[in-house]
Amino acid sequence: MGGLGGTLPIDATEYAKQWDNLYYFLMIVCVVFFAIVIVPMVYFAIRYRDKPGAKAATHITHNLKLEFLWTIIPTVIVMVIFVWGWVVYRQLYQIPQNAMEIRVVAKSWNWTFQYDDGRTTTNEMYVPTGQPVKLTITADRNDVLHSFYVPHFRIKKDAVPGMFTYLWFNVPTEGQYVIFCTEYCGAGHSDMLAKVIAVKPEEFEKWKWGAEIPLPKPVGLVGPEWGPSASKAELETKTETAAVSPKKNPHSGLAEQGRALSGSLGCVSCHSDDGSTKIGPSYKGLFGSTVELADGRRIVVDENYIRQQIEDPQSGVIKGFEGQLMPTYKGQVTAEQMNALIAYMKSLN
Amino acid sequence: MHHSPAGTNYLTYPKGLWSWIVTLDHKRIGIMYLATTLLWFLLGGTFATILRLEHFTPGQGFMDAGQYNRAFTYHGTIMVFMVIIPMIPAAIGNFVLPMMLGAKDVAFPRLNLLSYYIFVLGSFMALGTLFIGGVDTGWTFYTPYSTRTGMGAALMVSAAFVMGFSSILTGLNFIATIHKLRAPGMTWDKLPLFLWSLYATSIIQILATPVIALTLAMLVLEKLVGIGFFDPNLGGDPVLFQHFFWFYSHPAVYIMILPAMGIINEVIPTFSRKPIFGYKAMAAAIFGIALVSFVVWGHHMFTTGQSAFANFMFSLITMFVAVPTGVKVFNWLGTMYKGTIRLKVPMLYALQFLFVFVIGGLTGVVLATLGPDIHFHDTYYVVAHFHYVMVGGSLMAFLAGLHYWFPKFFGKTYNEKAGIFGWLLVFTGFNLTFMPQFIAGQLGHPRRYFNYLPEYTPLNVASSVGSLILAVGFFWTAFYLIYALWKGNKASGNPWQAATLEWASDSPPPIENFTHDPVVTHGPYDYTAVKGG
DSSP states (O other): OOHHHHTSOOOOSHHHHHHHHHHHHHHHHHHHHHHHHHHHHHHHHHHTBOOTTOOOOOOOOOOHHHHHHHHHHHHHHHHHHHHHHHHHHGGGGOOOTTOEEEEEEEETTEEEEEOTTSOEEESEEEEETTSOEEEEEEEOTTSOOEEEEEGGGTEEEEEOBTOOEEEEEOOOSOEEEEEEEOSOOSTTGGGOOEEEEEEOHHHHHHHHTTOOOBOOOBOOSSSSSOOGGGGGSGGGSSOSBOOSOOOOOTTOOHHHHHHHHHHHTTGGGTOOSSSOOOSSOOSTTTTTOEEEBTTSOEEEOOHHHHHHHHHSGGGGOBTTOTTOOOOOOTTTSOHHHHHHHHHHHHHTO | OOOOOTTOOTTTSSOSHHHHHTOOOHHHHHHHHHHHHHHHHHHHHHHHHHHHHHTTSSSOSSSOHHHHHHHHHHHHHIIIIIIIHHIIIIIIIHHHHHHHHTOSSOSOHHHHHHHHHHHHHHHHHHHHGGGGTOOOSOTTOOTTHHHHSOTHHHHHHHHHHHHHHHHHHHHHHHHHHHHHOOOTTOOGGGSOHHHHHHHHHHHHHHHHHHHHHHHHHHHHHHHHHOOOSSOGGGTOOHHHHHHHHHHHHHHHHHHHHHHHHHHHHHHHHHHHTSOOTTHHHHHHHHHHHHHHGGGOGGGGOTTTTOOHHHHHHHHHHHHTTHHHHHHHHHHHHHHHTTOOBOOOHHHHHHHHHHHHHHHHHHHHHHHHSHHHHHHHTTBHHHHHHHHHHIIIIIIHHHHHHHHHHHHHHHSEEOOHHHHHHHHHHHHHHHHHHHHHHHHHHHTTOBSSOSSOOGGGHHHHHHHHHHHHHHHHHHHHHHHHHHHHHHHOEEOOSOTTOOOSGGGGSOSSOOTTSOSSOOOOOSOTTOGGGSTTO
8 A cells, every 4th residue: 555544655665765754744734734734723713702701803914033033943843854855856967877778759649768778569568677777758749738647656857849748767566557648638638647557677587578568457556456447548448368478579679760861861972870070060979969069069969969960960960061052850759769860879888 | 085974984975986997095995806806716617517527427428628628718817817816915015014014094195906807807807708709728828829720819818918018017116005004103113023024025916927928928929920939840949839838837836835924923913912923034935935936937837857966956955935934924823822813704714725735735745856756747636735825815804804804994894703604614615625626636547637547436426526615615605795795783993903004994994095194103903902812
């Protein structure tokens, strides 16, 4: 059962446990302050109630000592809360180096997950337990805002069209955990559900090769399983064994797909993959490097920069490549293809 | 301003419908605002009830997803732009502000009437969208969804733009009136706190509303002409819209809550027979809140991918809203301490305000905290929080104010027992509606969900039952107040023995407000100076 008498979802990750501890503290502060206000309020309303023979009101206008105290004490308390909140929250930015990357593409109205090995799944995100997983989240330019949310992990991040955002988690125990879309996206918003399917690493290896694996139990929000009536929900429409195994594509990893794309889109005529400079900068060693732009800015090449340059090439030309006219690929590359191209560039490091 | 014949008041003189339509009397304009916003409240509340009825069961009930999405859009838009923002300042404020100052009217009576008609125009534009397919964007109009749905969204956004001008003009009018039309003897330190809060509200209205007006204009330009501001396909940034939107809409929360606090500042001392505790701290806290409200907008955007540093700063600054808010709450308690407390209907609503506002405020601190907010963002926890602030805060204070000034507005008294019964219904219904939503939010129930997981059913049912009790409470209240207009006993000039100037006049007041020009000789909370006090 989750914390606070089952009014919180089960804390499935270490982050969620830390989150819960902070929230327990906050609840204590809330209850104490609520009592500090409401108990005197009710007491005064009864004790000083006007009735025949009641004493006239005492003329009190202010009390500096008291006013000083009830300014300072709350200030100190909210600062403690703020710092604790920051300490918990900043972990979401500290993505472990060894994290396995999954690219999340939010669409109206489903979730697509792209793996390094080129596999793509819809609405089911298989992950190995005990392994940090980094999510690179985006939505297609033509789509709208969505938000990726797993209540059991206490994590959430928006999927913004034309932008990449990041999130990570490490779930130690097997189970199926619900994924909600939490940014309103139209008629299918509340049916835009998916699940994280966490399995043992050895099972995950089998799954990668297309084998059928037994599915772990769904982890309910309150108890260990979805409620009995949950059968109506979309989450339960899938059978309990992975009968529909995800499309297997053992010959072509995501980077390989990106390489093929860079050929068919004509990228290779200007960009080399071996470090030699053609018309544009080489892809080799580019991703993650710090480059100086023609306008003097120094930036780190990341997903957002690559996408920006593919779609609006003049917006951030690297120094030394001024005057080279690259055509825009806006509207020609889907979010999934963009992920493949980026995976390809990353593979050249 | 001509003098009215003896025995008449602003309601009866001059006569005729036309005299109301073209009236420049702030009292009549206030009453017109009151009637209009209450009508819109009925409409917005109907949408809310429909939403709750649909949520008695998961999955499709009597509406489909599209209808549900439109219903919550109209509920939100009507309640924010057409009810809560204008309700206290434009309706109660218009009536009370000049009278509290001892003035005959606001500084610019014609502008005041213009504000009203601009508001009505905007309201009809907003409701006009119902006839061109409706709007399903939510009241936040987030891009790119809002630029890619039907034309209804463009008209709705234009309506909010138009109503914004009404808000700006009212703000200007109030500031000029407070500066220029105070009665002899009303120094700044004798200004009632309701007026201090209307003053701070007016400043926010003037400074923040143009930002939303420009943002909405940009949105309409993008939609109609294709100029790219927010649409990534046109080279825009969808998150930029959120920055602009919340740059206004966060201060707007204080446009909704500061006047509410102002009403509580009048009701608690009057019914405790004791001066407000810490007058100066109260006025300072109002301005502290107003000031901080401009630099916290980013706390609505912790999950958008904005930088860690921005999130750090916005969380930190938001924490400081809690301090002046806490000061106000403690000062209200200090006012009650050793008072002579009369638990009349306005006071009961003021106490209810304290009860729910403290819950709304404390959960606000939870949401300002970075870690917790990530889990709660866009869940029912947020929905419960802002209803505790806006309904629990603003609306309860409005009801306190309505019952407090009702005898002054209409010269009639309502049935006290009926009022207490209504208060009980509203208190029970409100908390039963929104308390389960905190738990649903803790369990991750996302907001704006037409369909929900069956595990959330009991919480949704409890909330829906609560909403029906709340609706009955509002209808009950409407019933006994309307009955009092016809059959109520005649109210005296100062039935509560209050010390502010509006009570020095008759109930209802004559058209020129005071038969003798008032001179201020005592403070707004000096009850020893009041007859019967």
